[in-house]
Amino acid sequence: MKPMVKKLAVLLTATGLVASLAACGKANEAGSASSATSSTAASAKPVAPADISITTLAFAAAPTGELEAVKKLNEKLNVNLKLNWIPAAQISEKLNALLASRDLPDVLFVEDFNLTPAFLNAIDQGAFWDLGPYIKNYPNLAKYPENVYKNASLKGKLYSLPRVRPLDGHESMLIRKDWLDKLGLQQPKTMDELATVLEAFAQKDPDGNGKPDTYGAVIPGSPGPASYLLSMFGTGTKWKEENGSLIPYWYTPQAKDALAFWNKSFKAGGILPDFPVLKAAQIKDMLVQGKAGVAFANVIDAYKYNLELQKVNPQANLIAVELPKAPDGKAYYEQASGYYGQFLINKKSVDEAKLKKILEVYDYTASVEGYNLATYGIQDVDYKVKPDGSVEQTEEGKKKGYSGDTTGQWVTGYFDKYSRAKISGIPTDVYEANKKVVDAISSITDPTYGLMKSAPFKEKGADWDKKLNDMMVNVVFGKNTLEDWDKLVKQFKDDPSFQQHLKETNEFYKEKSK
Known part of the structure; x- marks a missing residue:
């Protein structure tokens, strides 16, 4: 009987072990289920704002x-x-x-x-x-x-x-299409063509009132001429990159070409004679009053100003068009910072x-x-x-x-992209034409966006800017010559403080460009 007792004991022990393991398994399953339920409840709890x-x-x-x-x-x-x-x-x-x-x-x-x-x-x-x-x-x-x-x-x-x-979209040419049509002229696509149009607007009575009271372009000259006067000729925007370094855009030979062009246009009546004292805020006034037939401004400004023009002259048609091409065959726009x-x-x-x-x-x-x-x-x-x-x-x-x-x-x-080409109530055809102007733009970025001002500029920048602006204005309306311009540029190149300004600006630029 002893062997049988041993077998029975082993069998009972095994049976108990299996039952025990099964019970543990069920307990673990229950525990896991409980844990999962608890976790789900926790995850379902709202997260505080x-x-x-x-x-x-x-x-x-x-x-x-x-x-x-x-x-x-x-x-x-x-x-x-x-x-x-x-x-x-x-x-x-x-x-x-x-x-x-x-x-x-x-x-x-x-x-x-x-x-x-x-x-x-x-x-x-x-x-x-x-x-x-x-x-x-x-x-x-x-x-x-x-x-x-x-x-x-x-x-x-x-x-x-x-x-x-x-x-x-902040730079386009605004032009009186009705004046072009009256004089049998086409939209100017080059600087030479622009010069012809500006002179014709001044000398050929485009408004038909028999009086010599119109001019080519209204351009602000106070407190200094707009940078686009130079950049349209390919100078770069404020600064120009050459061989990995920055130089002021007015150092370039294109800057001198631009001043020569605007001086010639001014002498022919292509720019309002009040140019030296005109401010940017007066562009609208001169266009609406019919004093000028060309300006440079936001694309949408043409439509906005034309609404006021047509209150006096229903036949007026001021439109936004592309900038004329520089002598090298390219049209240059200054890109905004964005x-x-x-x-x-x-x-x-x-x-x-x-x-x-x-x-x-x-x-x-x-x-x-x-x-x-x-x-x-x-x-x-x-x-x-x-x-x-x-x-x-x-x-x-x-x-x-x-x-x-x-x-x-x-x-x-x-x-x-087109927010400077539209305004509430703009007709579909005008908006589509404005979009084409924006789409045609291939602009140049100012490489100094985001850079700090140099220490010398903080001290002397206002004085430097005034000297430059005064000379630009004076060359355009003939008070100073291009030779005077060359002398001023040389003064800057010989000025140790200005050279330190260039050095620091280039250091900032290289640091940003890493």
Whole structure:
């Protein structure tokens, strides 16, 4: 019987072990299920909204109450936006005070680092996020042109979200098409053809009133001539890169060619005689009064000014066209920076998770839908979209404080290549013609965008600019000669302070270009 007892004992033991293992398995399954349930419950628990403080500027009175649009954004993006507006006239002073107090918001607007240079030191000390590695993950922000980010970068890195603006469309030639037709002339495509048109507008009575009271172009000469007078001839924009280094655009032989051209045009009546004292704000007045038939301005200005022209002369037809080609056969435009002001993100108060949430907010407001909500409020209540796609603020929206001059100042916006070619109510044919002008533009970037001013320039820049501007104006209207111009350029080349300015500017440029 003993062997049988042993076998039975072994069998019972084995049976107990199996039962025990089974029980453990069930317990583990139950435990796993319980753990999974607990984990699911935890993940289902609402995530608290991210508090995001933003300080920006305002060109008009800030809203006094909580805006419904901000509530909608908070709900949609699971954030708690705390917006603070500073009057535009006080922005630099207030920002410097904030930086000195070390009590910065999560996001803050900087208009110009040259006005608030202390922020550059803060960037060097690691106070703000480098956003370059993140932008590609946000589709609307990633749509901004590469040059916008390049122009806004510092020392080869992107420390800000630029408030995006068009790169082109701010330079075009406005011309009286009805004057061309009356005189049997074509749109000038070259500088020689432009000279012919300007002289004809001055001497052949294009308005048909029998009086010698018209001129070719209205060009501002105060406080100095517009840079496009030179850059249209291929000088570069403010600075020109040659063999990896920068030189002032007025050093170039093309600058002297440009001054010779405008001087000849001035003598033939091709420029208003008040040129030395005319300001940019007077361009519109001279065109609307029928004093001049050519100007250089935003593409959309032609349509805007023509509306006023036609109140006096229904047959007037001021249009925007491409700039004439320089003697080398190319048309030269100055490219804009592509932004106005920049938003920095505070690294002290913002960890990477919060950074990504902030970029999510700005990515949404970089869409048309998000931008309109943030800027104008609730569609069909606070604003309406017109058939041509433009936005019109309602009286209700105005009462609540919505305005592009205030509520639109905390977002970066969306990129619209043609925003300088259109305005609410513009006829389709005019808009399509304006778009073609913008599409034809191949512009040149100013290589010094984003660079700090050199130490010598901070001290003497105003005096240097005045000497240059005065000489340019005087050469154009004949008070000084081209020989005088050459002497002034030589003075600058012989000036140790100016040479130090060139040296420092090139150092800044090379640092940015790394």
